[in-house]
Amino acid sequence: MKKSDYLKEHKIDYVDYKDVDTLKKFLTPHSRIQSKKRSGISSKSQRAISLAIKRARFMGFLPYITR
Numbered sequence: 001m002k003k004s005d006y007l008k009e010h011k012i013d014y015v016d017y018k019d020v021d022t023l024k025k026f027l028t029p030h031s032r033i034q035s036k037k038r039s040g041i042s043s044k045s046q047r048a049i050s051l052a053i054k055r056a057r058f059m060g061f062l063p064y065i066t067r
Contacts, residue, residue, distance in 0.1 A: 003040025007049075015048040017055035020062060026053065031066040 006025065007015065017023070026034050026041075026049050033053055036046040056062040 005041045005045060006039070007041060007045045015045070015052045017052040017059065018061065019052075020056060023049065023053050023056055023062060027062070029066070031063055 006012075012022070015022070026039055028034055033050050036043060039046070039049075041049070053062060057064055
């Protein structure tokens, strides 16, 4: 069973690094980026999300690690 693409389902064209609530959906409890296989999104969306998460971490919106 194939998972649906979250970004296409919610009609999100651009992944913004300031949208922390959306980005948190793609993080594990230890603040690691989920794999494409687990999140069920396309490769293009996965690259955009990972870039946005890395930018948000650099700007201080998201933590690098959580315990």
